[in-house]
Amino acid sequence: xxxxxxxxxxxxPFGGWQRQPDAPSIQQLLDEKAAIVLRRPVFFTGAGxxxxxxxxxxxxxxxDYDGAIDVRRFTQSMNALLPAEAAIYDVAAVGxxxxxxxxxxxxxxxYYLCGRKSPLFVQRAWPVFxxxxxxxxxxxxxxxxxxxxxxAFCASGNGGATAVCTVSAAAIExxxxxxxFSIEAxxxxxxxxxxxxxxxxxxxxxxxxxxxxxxxxxxxxALTGATAPPYxxxxxxxxYAEV
Numbered sequence: 339x340x341x342x343x344x345x346x347x348x349x350x351p352f353g354g355w356q357r358q359p360d361a362p363s364i365q366q367l368l369d370e371k372a373a374i375v376l377r378r379p380v381f382f383t384g385a386g387x388x389x390x391x392x393x394x395x396x397x398x399x400x401x402d403y404d405g406a407i408d409v410r411r412f413t414q415s416m417n418a419l420l421p422a423e424a425a426i427y428d429v430a431a432v433g434x435x436x437x438x439x440x441x442x443x444x445x446x447x448x449y450y451l452c453g454r455k456s457p458l459f460v461q462r463a464w465p466v467f468x469x470x471x472x473x474x475x476x477x478x479x480x481x482x483x484x485x486x487x488x489x490a491f492c493a494s495g496n497g498g499a500t501a502v503c504t505v506s507a508a509a510i511e512x513x514x515x516x517x518x519f520s521i522e523a524x525x526x527x528x529x530x531x532x533x534x535x536x537x538x539x540x541x542x543x544x545x546x547x548x549x550x551x552x553x554x555x556x557x558x559x560a561l562t563g564a565t566a567p568p569y570x571x572x573x574x575x576x577x578y579a580e581v
Contacts, residue, residue: 341407342432342581345397348423349388350461350569355397356387364388364424368399371419375412376403385438385576386445389529391461391568398576399426400438407431428581436580444506444577446522447531450570451539452515463516464535464570470542472517475510478541481551482508482521482534489557491537493529493565501527510538520574529565537563 345364353361357369365382372380385398409429416426435441450463459465482505489501507522519535537553540546540563546553553561 339405339407340400340402340432340434340436341409342398342400342428342430342436342438343413343426344428345384345394345399346425346427347394347397348461349390349392349394351423353390354388354392355384355394361390364394364397367420367424368401368416368426371416372401374419375415376407378403383438385442386526386573388571388573389568392571392573393462393569394573396575397573398438398442398578398581400432400436430581432580436578438576441578441580442576443579444522444524445526446507446520446574446577447526448572448574449519449531449535449566450513450572451517451519451535453517454515456515459516461569464567466539468539468543470539471544472510472542475538475542478538478550479508479510481549481554486554487557488527488530488554490553490559490562491530491533492527492559493533499527503527503530531571532566532568533562535566535570539563539566 347364353363355364357363357366368382369380380401382399382401388394413426413429452459452463452465455465485504487502492501503523503525505523510517510519521531546563548561
C-alpha cells in the first residue's frame with residue numbers, strides 16, 4: 339500500500355532532501371526513523387530535491403508499506419523520533435498510481451529578504467543591506483508568468499533536463515520587516531528561484547542593466563545576478579489533485 343505525507347523541515351543542518359554519501363539528508367532521516375517504527379526498510383520519495391540549507395513547510399512525499407498503518411500512531415511515533423528540525427503530518431493512504439513527484443500539479447516557493455541584521459531571522463532570511471527600489475522589482479515580475487525556457491536561471495547540475503517551466507504566479511510583498519518573493523510553477527530547474535531572486539536584487543539596486551524579460555529571452559547564464567543564498571528559501575507547498 340502507498341502512503342502520502344507532508345514533511346516540514348529546517349534545512350540548516352541537512353545537505354538537502356536527497357540521500358547522499360557525505361552529508362545528512364531529510365530522505366535518509368525519514369527512511370531510518372520509519373524503519374524503526376514499522377520494523378522493516380522503508381524508502382521515501384519526495385516531490386522535489388531541495389538543496390542544502392533550503393527549508394520546507396509542506397514538502398510532499400510517499401512511501402510503500404505492505405500492510406495497513408494506523409496513520410495517527412505512525413505520525414506520533416515518527417515525530418517522537420525525528421529531531422526538532424523535522425516533522426511529518428497529513429499521513430494518508432493513496433492509490434498505487436500516485437507519485438509524490440510526478441503527480442504534483444504545482445509547487446510554490448517563498449524567498450525571504452530582510453533589510454537589516456535581525457537575530458530572529460538568522461538562517462531564515464537573506465539580509466540585504468543595499469538600497470533597493472522594490473517598485474522597480476515589482477514591474478519585472480509579469481515577465482515570469484507563462485511558459486518559458488529558464489535556461490538563464492538554471493545552474494549547472496540540472497542533469498540535462500528541459501529548462502521549460504510554466505509559472506502561474508509571482509509576487510513580492512512586505513511581511514513585517516521582510517520582503518517576501520513568492521513564485522508558483524509546474525516545475526523548477528536547479529537553483530532557479532535563487533537565481534531569479536539574485537537577479538531581481540541586482541535590478542533593484544541598479545547593478546543589472548538588463549530587464550528580467552531580456553535575461554529570460556537571451557537564455558545566457560552569465561547574464562543573471564549572483565545566486566541568492568539557500569537559507570532564505572522555503573518550499574511552501576506542493577499542490578496535488580488527490581490529496
